[in-house]
Amino acid sequence: MTTRKYKTGKIRERNREKILAAAEQEFVLHGFKGTTMQAVADRAEVPKANIHYYFKSKSNLYIALLEHIMGAWNEVLADLSADDDPAEMITRFIRTKMQLSYTHPNASKIFAMEIIQGAPRIRGHMAEVMLPWVKEKTSVMQSWIDQGKMRPIDPTHLIFMIWATTQHYADFETQVLEITNKRQYAPEDIDHITGFLLDIILTGCGLENNRRTRSEASTPQV
Amino acid sequence: MTTRKYKTGKIRERNREKILAAAEQEFVLHGFKGTTMQAVADRAEVPKANIHYYFKSKSNLYIALLEHIMGAWNEVLADLSADDDPAEMITRFIRTKMQLSYTHPNASKIFAMEIIQGAPRIRGHMAEVMLPWVKEKTSVMQSWIDQGKMRPIDPTHLIFMIWATTQHYADFETQVLEITNKRQYAPEDIDHITGFLLDIILTGCGLENNRRTRSEASTPQV
DNA sequence: GTCTATATCCGGATAGAC
């Protein structure tokens, strides 16, 4: 903890982060094959050979990036504990995912492209991490249904619906902005969208316990 | 119309279709840059040079494919007339989109990747075709809201929600199948999903007029 | 640890025979 050392692993860590951030941009814009190491190097402001020094190969860089993304993701979603209250848990789920779409759109996009292409590199992760996560949440939801706290809907597809709708605003950002005639999302836009999704989905699930916030959140936006 | 001619434009048309079908597969699996003309040629069972003969360049092939896709799409969605009845129009919209996801998943995937990467080649199409389409539908929905036929929700985001949820089953097919433990969709799966979406979204919009079909359509699926 | 220069390969495109 003293300032004595000239270089700890800090420089190395800093360079890795710079490269990963640059790679994220490039992979989003051009896909895996379309991205050149030279472009990543230029954006990260390091010589091309250094990327090979740090990551060995382009594939390794891409996989490191995916792990980086999914690690951050799991952190956020882990503390989505199965609360007692259905409306509260679903609300937190939607809010959290919507915030992730806003703060980490590129992570969502890279993940989406990977899945669209058949998830050749993360099949394992889906089976080992996502599948158990979904099973856990759906069993909690099913118990709510059995107790009559929620309408009898398919919990798995409810999760798909929340994923689909929230990620849409990251992945299809270009289309959404074009159609709503904006240059980029503002925090109010995210609030409005979150309110809309909460309104439809909670109502759709038969969970109406916070109606006061919904009526104004869902009025059309100019 | 006699059989006299040795070759009409038929062979040419047939070859173009074969190449486009092969290109669709390859572009989905590997993205634009990741797809090689050789791989398309092999899949289409024609010599590589013939593709250049028919389409001149890889970019042209890709653009031709996008136009092919969007042409078919517009055809289907064009006859989504703004009915008098909100529930009926939204029902038909969801059913139609869900069927498209089932019958043309690759088209949806290529379109999704194009949008995710910033829609560099179809910006024009969005502004000229999709934007007017959305404006037309939202103005109809707004009139329903003004007449009190529908809860006051944002029509634009309702369209986004329907796009997001239906396309999710095409684009994220790999993930959905992994989590639901299936090898591919069966027609019953599509019916079940359609029923689920209709249930949540119609209820969320406050349109409850066909409740009889919904209760059984939304029971959880094993 | 860092970077320049280079080896090696691959893919898009075309020339030209049939």
Added chain:
DNA sequence: GTCTATCCGGATATAGAC
């Protein structure tokens, strides 16, 4: 119209100087 052989730019990866 069809296909073989080839050109050439460009990308990954590495060797080796500093």
